[in-house]
Amino acid sequence: MDQSRIAELRDAPVPPARHLIGGAAVAASDGREMEVCSPLNGAVLTTMAKGTRADADQAIAAARRAFDSGVWANLAPAARKAVLLKWAALIEEHALEIAVLGVRENGTEIGMALKAEPLSAAGTIRYYAESIDKLYGEIAPTAPGTLGLVHREPAGVVGAIVPWNFPLMIGAWKLGPALAAGCSVVLKPAETASLTLLRIAELALDAGVPPGVLNVVTGPGAEVGAAIAESMDVDVLVFTGSGPTGRRLLEASARSNLKRVYLELGGKSPNIVFADAPDLDEAVKVTANGIFRNAGQVCIAGSRLLVERSIHDEFVEKLAAFTQTMKVGDPLDPDTTCGAVNSQAQLDRNLAFVEEARAQGRTIVTGGGRILQDTGGYYMAPTVITGVQSDDRLAREEVFGPVLAVQAFDTEDDAVNLANGTDYGLAAAVWTANLGRAHRMVRRIRAGLVHVNTYGGSDLSVPLGGVKQSGNGHDKSPHAFDKYLDLKTAWIKL
Ligand code: NAD
Numbered sequence: 407m408d409q410s411r412i413a414e415l416r417d418a419p420v421p422p423a424r425h426l427i428g429g430a431a432v433a434a435s436d437g438r439e440m441e442v443c444s445p446l447n448g449a450v451l452t453t454m455a456k457g458t459r460a461d462a463d464q465a466i467a468a469a470r471r472a473f474d475s476g477v478w479a480n481l482a483p484a485a486r487k488a489v490l491l492k493w494a495a496l497i498e499e500h501a502l503e504i505a506v507l508g509v510r511e512n513g514t515e516i517g518m519a520l521k522a523e524p525l526s527a528a529g530t531i532r533y534y535a536e537s538i539d540k541l542y543g544e545i546a547p548t549a550p551g552t553l554g555l556v557h558r559e560p561a562g563v564v565g566a567i568v569p570w571n572f573p574l575m576i577g578a579w580k581l582g583p584a585l586a587a588g589c590s591v592v593l594k595p596a597e598t599a600s601l602t603l604l605r606i607a608e609l610a611l612d613a614g615v616p617p618g619v620l621n622v623v624t625g626p627g628a629e630v631g632a633a634i635a636e637s638m639d640v641d642v643l644v645f646t647g648s649g650p651t652g653r654r655l656l657e658a659s660a661r662s663n664l665k666r667v668y669l670e671l672g673g674k675s676p677n678i679v680f681a682d683a684p685d686l687d688e689a690v691k692v693t694a695n696g697i698f699r700n701a702g703q704v705c706i707a708g709s710r711l712l713v714e715r716s717i718h719d720e721f722v723e724k725l726a727a728f729t730q731t732m733k734v735g736d737p738l739d740p741d742t743t744c745g746a747v748n749s750q751a752q753l754d755r756n757l758a759f760v761e762e763a764r765a766q767g768r769t770i771v772t773g774g775g776r777i778l779q780d781t782g783g784y785y786m787a788p789t790v791i792t793g794v795q796s797d798d799r800l801a802r803e804e805v806f807g808p809v810l811a812v813q814a815f816d817t818e819d820d821a822v823n824l825a826n827g828t829d830y831g832l833a834a835a836v837w838t839a840n841l842g843r844a845h846r847m848v849r850r851i852r853a854g855l856v857h858v859n860t861y862g863g864s865d866l867s868v869p870l871g872g873v874k875q876s877g878n879g880h881d882k883s884p885h886a887f888d889k890y891l892d893l894k895t896a897w898i899k900l
Contacts, residue, residue, distance in 0.1 A: 774787065
């Protein structure tokens, strides 16, 4: 990484941000703005348009016009591919600038941000661009007198509402397949992570994505997001975020046009370590990184450690020792392994979980509090808590911060019961050298993603999505196209 360039970019002024609607930068219809604060020091980084329902409606109308005109949807797939490949290349060209802007806005460690944000977004856009001219329809196995053709057609106007953690990675998981499929999009970023999505949307225009095909409206979820969810003119709604918001979106669909709603929600993912794990030191390191990187603000974070009782004390001791070597602080320092918490509100939420556990008599083995307060930034020490009970809030509810709840188990059945004992089902991991046990556990754990002897790091080739209250749709892999391509049957008498 170019340290001198990072030093230049870290204090560069950030111009006020506007919506991107119909290819133009647009202020909020009532002129309102909101402050964008940096979690690195609590200072105001810039302002951005505080969107209204009218702004969302304007963007939806622009997306509808662009879709109905066929300017994008009716292009040959190979022509859309060419534009999207150019877009991916532009994002890569500006990757460091975009990554630093994102770190200043949401606090992810720069090394991780560079890979997981602009570079991952470019990779995702390229993946779906490369796929779209290789997707075929079907000829049905009909009797000789008829021909049944199954076409796959772009679904129309997509509303995409995304969270503040990894806005580009998660945003691209929606934008890549939606735009490759020929849909038009209205994107609503989170209030505390909008700037980089606006930046890549500008680059989409530069690459040749026609005006109106990709629109970005910033501002409060309860106004802009709700207007998208309630619109009669949005055909598909894709969402990554919290369960309560996901419920509202389903209700809004039911009250409006029954738009399809795909939800990627949170998790309380169990990371299960058996005594026969192949390499306990590796398991310790990966466990810590699996919960503490990006200050725990990772949807699949392994936030519950379930460890076989015979190795519980040894494992926790090693984990605490490793955790204390992790460098927490300035996310623009390349040596930092745990950056800032995204906002004061999230920091307060994290600390409240710890205080509740403390009051319940659970053991705070390491961490447990805010640190580096003198910076003005929102930093928290990675926290390991043992003795957690299954009905504690800490064992059931997502913290979305650097807080690990530890429970001991005795048998494989106990481990399965604990693992499946929450409302969530996003991710899990099993550490064991026993191949049979590994496969049994993969089958028995109710989650969309089960790791074996690792945590995190799956690539685009596999889907990501949850079961139970972790959601109902999948990002990544060719399966993501299913959300953005409608099946249409032609039944032809010969
Ligand atoms: P959130 O639900 O508060 O916000 C997500 C988005 O929804 C934001 O853009 C927000 O402005 C918008 N929103 C808020 N209220 C709305 C409303 N009433 N109507 C429409 N839109 C509204 O979630 P968050 O705090 O930004 O994100 C963290 C959550 O996201 C965590 O629960 C995390 O686990 C989850 N997450 C899930 C995945 C996954 O792939 N499953 C990935 C990352 C994050």
